[in-house]
Amino acid sequence: MSPVTDPREAPLPARKPSGFSNLVLHLHPKLVPAAALPLSRTFGLGGGAAVLFLILAVTGSLLLVVYEPSPERAHGTVTRLVDEVPFGALVRNVHHWAANGMVLVTLLHLLRVFYRGGHLPPRRGNWFAGVALLLLVVACAFTGYLLPWDQLAFWAVTIATGMLEYAPMVGGLLLRAARGGADVGPATLARFFVLHVAILPIAMLLLLAFHFWLVRKVGGVILPEGSGDRASPRGALVPTSPNLTQREGAMALGVLAAVMVAAALWDAPLLAQANPGMSPNPAKAPWYFMGVQELLVHLHPALGAVGVPLLGVVLLLALPALGGRQPPTGRWFGSARGARHALVAAAVGAVGTAALVVANEPLRRAPPWLPGIPPAVRSGALPLAAMAMLLLGAAWLSRRRGATRIESVQSAVSFALASFGVLTLVGVFLRGQGMALVLP
Amino acid sequence: MTAPSIEPAAPDRRDFLGKVGKGLGILAGVELLAVVVAYLAPGKGGAGRGAALVVAGPVGEFTPSSVRAFPGGKFYLARLADGGFLALSSRCTHLGCMVPWDAKQRVFPCPCHASRFDERGDVLAPPATRPLDLFPVVIEGGIVKVDTSRRIGRARFEPGQVTYL
Numbered sequence: 001m002s003p004v005t006d007p008r009e010a011p012l013p014a015r016k017p018s019g020f021s022n023l024v025l026h027l028h029p030k031l032v033p034a035a036a037l038p039l040s041r042t043f044g045l046g047g048g049a050a051v052l053f054l055i056l057a058v059t060g061s062l063l064l065v066v067y068e069p070s071p072e073r074a075h076g077t078v079t080r081l082v083d084e085v086p087f088g089a090l091v092r093n094v095h096h097w098a099a100n101g102m103v104l105v106t107l108l109h110l111l112r113v114f115y116r117g118g119h120l121p122p123r124r125g126n127w128f129a130g131v132a133l134l135l136l137v138v139a140c141a142f143t144g145y146l147l148p149w150d151q152l153a154f155w156a157v158t159i160a161t162g163m164l165e166y167a168p169m170v171g172g173l174l175l176r177a178a179r180g181g182a183d184v185g186p187a188t189l190a191r192f193f194v195l196h197v198a199i200l201p202i203a204m205l206l207l208l209a210f211h212f213w214l215v216r217k218v219g220g221v222i223l224p225e226g227s228g229d230r231a232s233p234r235g236a237l238v239p240t241s242p243n244l245t246q247r248e249g250a251m252a253l254g255v256l257a258a259v260m261v262a263a264a265l266w267d268a269p270l271l272a273q274a275n276p277g278m279s280p281n282p283a284k285a286p287w288y289f290m291g292v293q294e295l296l297v298h299l300h301p302a303l304g305a306v307g308v309p310l311l312g313v314v315l316l317l318a319l320p321a322l323g324g325r326q327p328p329t330g331r332w333f334g335s336a337r338g339a340r341h342a343l344v345a346a347a348v349g350a351v352g353t354a355a356l357v358v359a360n361e362p363l364r365r366a367p368p369w370l371p372g373i374p375p376a377v378r379s380g381a382l383p384l385a386a387m388a389m390l391l392l393g394a395a396w397l398s399r400r401r402g403a404t405r406i407e408s409v410q411s412a413v414s415f416a417l418a419s420f421g422v423l424t425l426v427g428v429f430l431r432g433q434g435m436a437l438v439l440p
Numbered sequence: 441m442t443a444p445s446i447e448p449a450a451p452d453r454r455d456f457l458g459k460v461g462k463g464l465g466i467l468a469g470v471e472l473l474a475v476v477v478a479y480l481a482p483g484k485g486g487a488g489r490g491a492a493l494v495v496a497g498p499v500g501e502f503t504p505s506s507v508r509a510f511p512g513g514k515f516y517l518a519r520l521a522d523g524g525f526l527a528l529s530s531r532c533t534h535l536g537c538m539v540p541w542d543a544k545q546r547v548f549p550c551p552c553h554a555s556r557f558d559e560r561g562d563v564l565a566p567p568a569t570r571p572l573d574l575f576p577v578v579i580e581g582g583i584v585k586v587d588t589s590r591r592i593g594r595a596r597f598e599p600g601q602v603t604y605l
Contacts, residue, residue, distance in 0.1 A: 155537060159552055162535035177481035183536075191480070277511045277530075279537040281551035296553050296567055301534060304567070364554070365565055375569050435554040 012246075014239035027212055029220070031237040032244050035227040036220050044251040045109035046215075049137075050208065051252045052102040055259060059095040060197065067147065069193035071186050074149035075273040082270065089267065096268030098259050099141050103288050106137045114319065114413070115342075117328025117406065118222040124320040126214040129207055131316050136204045138288060143196035145286055146189060154274030155283040157192070158184045159293070163305030183276065224330040281433050290427030291420045297435055298360055300380035307384060312420075319413070324405035338407035341398045345411040346418035348394075353419040357426050361437050391416060496527075496584040499605060507541050507559055513588045515575050516541060516548075518559050524602035527586040528561045529573035533593075539572070548572065560597045571596060577603040 011034055035041070066081045066088065068074060081088040110130060113119055119127040146157045161184065164174040180187025215221070219234065228235035271280070285293045295304035333339035391412045398411035432438035494513040502508065502519040509516055509530070518526045528548075530538050537552035547564060548557040556565040561572035574592040578585045594601065 155552070159535045159537065173477065173481050177477050180480065181482060187482075277514060277538060279539075279551050281540075283537055283552045293553070296535070299567065301567055301569065305535070365556075375566060379566060434549055434551060 011236075011238035012242050014241065027216065028240045028244060029216065030240055032220060032240050033223060033227065033234040033236070034238045034243075035223050035235045037238070037243060037247065039247075041223075042221055043108070043112060044248070045105055045112055047248055047251055048255045049102055049105045049109055051255045052098045052105060052259070053204065053208065055098045055256065056095060056102065057201065059091050059098065060201075062091045063095060064197060069147065069189055071149055071189055071274070074147060074189065078148045078150075078270060090263060093263035093266070093268050094259055097262040097266070099144060100287075101255075101259060101262075102137055103141050106134050107288075110134055110316075111417075113222075115333055115410070116222050116330060117323075117334060119320050120323045120328045120406070121320065122218050123214075123222065126211060126218070127320055128317065129211045129214060131313070133204065133207050133211060135313070136200055136207065140196060140200045140204065141288065142286065143192040143200065146184075146192045147196065148270055149189065149274045150269075150271040151274055151280050152269060152271045154184060154276065155279050156285045156289075157188065158279075159283065159285060160289060161188070163292075163296075163301070166302040166305045168302070168306075185276075222328065222330045227330075282431055282435055284427070284431070287424065287428050291424035294357070294423040294427035294431070297431075298357070298364065298379070299383055300375055300378075302376065303380045303384055307380075308387075312416075315413075315416075319409065322405075322409045326404060326406060328406065333410065334404065334407045337403060338410060341401065341403050341407055341411045342414040345394050345398065345415040349415035349418035350422045353422040354426070357423070358437070492588050493578075494586045494588055496586055499579065499582050499584055502584070505559075507543070509541060510586070513575075513586060514538070515586060515588060517577075517584065517586065518561075520560065520602060522602075524604050525577045525579070525584060526560060526602055527575040527577045528557075529575060529591060531573065532568060533570040533572060534568040562597045570594070574601055579603060579605060 063081070066077055066085055068077045078092070081092055113123075113127070113130065142157075142160065146153045161175060161178045164178055165171045167174055176182065178188070178191070179185070180191055223234060227233070284290065292304065292309055295308055298304070299308075329335060333342050394415040395408045395412040399405070399408040403411065426437075429440040430437055492513065494510060494515075496502075496508075496510065496517050502517065502525070504519050504523050505521045507516050507518045514530050516528045516530055518528055520526065530548075532539050532550040532552065532555055534550065534553055534555050537550055539548040539550045539555075539557065542549055546559055548559075548561075550556070550568070553567050554565065555563065555568035557568070557572050558564050561574070563569070563571055571594055574594060576587045576590055576592065578587065592601075
């Protein structure tokens with residue numbers, strides 16, 4: 001039997017591999033399941049992130065030729081790059097948009113894998129590698145954020161490294177290790193530069209190779225149940241070249257085109273040179289940290305800056321263990337019921353979070369409620385307990401309404417993701433001067 | 441004399457040595473991490489860094505209930521209604537942004553996360569959990585001086601923190 005019914009989707013015959021496809025075939029097996037080919041299987045997100053990595057490596061090398069990492073010269077070299085170097089602004093814009101695109105695409109890739117059950121055995125090991133890669137992507141983007149040494153960079157990094165101080169016991173040590181002193185200064189720039197151009201990209205490259213190898217070792221991407229029959233559970237196989245390689249080539253060109261268009265339309269921001277004596281109003285973190293910055297407005301810093309991000313990573317790493325023994329179905333959201341539950345949980349999380357943000361707006365300016373209770377309890381321990389109750393409640397309700405164990409975990413995660421998504425949107429679009437709520 | 445029979449090491453000994461090896465490996469890893477962190481984190485007393493005595497001016501220049509900014513030293517000199525002086529660090533204790541002085545509302549509103557402090561540095565609105573840090577104030581011969589090399593953290597405002605003539 002053939003899973004392909006549309007004649008346009010009929011597999012192409014194998015091609016005699018050229019030198020190039022020989023290289024590509026080192027990443028892929030000679031034959032791949034026809035069921036793995038349609039775009040909706042993965043949306044090409046993992047491959048898209050890899051293409052962005054290559055774009056960033058090339059443009060980053062070009063930027064390195066002009067850029068000088070010292071507080072006195074950094075901003076000047078970036079201004080010269082934009083104003084005088086031929087195509088300097090284009091190279092900088094491509095690097096900027098590819099970096100932001102890589103954070104976004106990596107997040108979407110994580111969601112795709114999670115909502116198809118690709119984090120569960122036998123792919124559990126690769127999930128851990130993927131979470132580590134996500135952290136590296138964010139770290140790379142954030143260390144790059146400081147390098148222009150403008151007001152945006154300086155204060156975003158002051159705030160983000162300031163969060164380290166609230167880590168219990170070792171906070172002060174971590175803060176000084178990250179900044180190389182009490183304040184953001186030349187030592188901070190040196191640290192972030194080395195991380196950004198050497199340590200993090202090399203770590204990412206090594207882990208990326210491991211990530212690819214594990215995909216191949218497990219037999220490719222996760223496929224829905226019933227892709228094949230008893231004799232060949234993964235369905236009909238087709239030659240990788242050209243069936244998969246052409247699709248990947250098209251994806252790569254599409255990503256490159258999207259980045260080029262963004263770079264042509266929108267310039268990467270560059271504010272005035274950093275002024276350590278004056279914070280801009282409002283001072284905003286990069287968009288992928290705005291959810292945390294929004295939490296910081298509402299919660300005790302130990303919870304908002306350290307507790308929630310740390311618990312988020314722990315939750316991601318714990319997801320494979322929470323899945324139970326049932327094998328994943330490989331379908332989106334596990335089943336139609338799983339999709340329904342996830343959607344309801346996400347809607348409740350989004351609306352509830354938005355309501356809380358609005359309700360807290362007058363309250364957070366008023367004298368604190370429950371004045372006798374220390375802030376660490378009032379805006380730390382109590383909200384933490386509430387969050388845990390809500391997550392467990394979402395999973396419990398979902399389970400009671402007939403969801404499998406995987407699906408109930410998925411409902412709780414959807415609730416959390418939607419809440420965090422709303423916080424991010426509020427932070428990016430609805431916070432104005434003095435962090436007051438404003439219309440965009 | 442018969443040749444001693446060669447017996448494989450007892451499993452519990454092998455286990456033990458394996459565990460010792462693992463333990464030493466972990467210890468070495470922790471040591472390495474400590475070395476890297478210590479290398480990267482300089483000590484608190486950055487040799488004479490910012491060891492600056494800022495001369496703010498004669499006492500008479502500061503009217504009671506006034507706040508004046510010293511951007512170079514990153515502090516505000518507040519003269520309270522009773523004539524006492526406080527040198528408040530302009531660094532927000534929440535996450536390190538510089539707080540401006542709003543003379544009309546008589547507050548320090550932080551632009552980053554909306555904490556608010558009064559003219560004594562006390563927290564009026566969260567998320568900050570501690571009042572603004574202090575620098576020691578010295579009055580010598582009618583001249584107010586502020587030692588910006590010594591930052592003093594505090595849990596709340598107390599009258600003992602104010603310097604009088």
